[in-house]
Amino acid sequence: MNEEETTTKSGKIEKRIFIDSGSFVMYGYEDSDGTVEKKYRLVLNGMNEKKSFFIIPAGEKRNLALNAEYEEDVYLLKDGKPVKVSEIFNKK
Numbered sequence: 001m002n003e004e005e006t007t008t009k010s011g012k013i014e015k016r017i018f019i020d021s022g023s024f025v026m027y028g029y030e031d032s033d034g035t036v037e038k039k040y041r042l043v044l045n046g047m048n049e050k051k052s053f054f055i056i057p058a059g060e061k062r063n064l065a066l067n068a069e070y071e072e073d074v075y076l077l078k079d080g081k082p083v084k085v086s087e088i089f090n091k092k
Contacts, residue, residue, distance in 0.1 A: 003075035003082040016041075016076035021088050026055075027076045041068060045089045 004016050006029070014029040017036055025043045028036045040055045042065075050070045058064040075082040 004077045016074065018076050018078035018083070018088075025076075025085050025088050027085075043070070043074075043085055 002015075005013055006016060007013055012031075014031060014037070016027050017030050019026040019028055019040065023045065025045075026040055027043075028040045030036050038057050042053045042055055044051045044053075050072070052068040052070040053065040054068050056064045056066065072084070072086045074085045076085065077083075078088070
């Protein structure tokens with residue numbers, strides 16, 4: 001398994017794909033067939049706190065935010081290369 005891949009609870013392998021960043025990093029999950037799922041992960045790096053959420057569509061114009069364990073050493077694909085989430089935060 002590559003650095004930018006993860007395994008779901010059901011055993012499916014997905015790639016983490018960079019979407020956007022600022023005082024946050026947002027990434028999605030790409031299936032083996034190349035489609036990005038409608039599930040995204042938002043990682044917040046505040047001054048006193050670091051948080052992570054899964055953002056899942058829950059109907060028209062609504063999303064559900066579920067707490068996720070904050071992981072600083074997660075790799076994702078940015079411009080085709082694996083990059084740590086913590087490195088994206090440090091490039092400000």
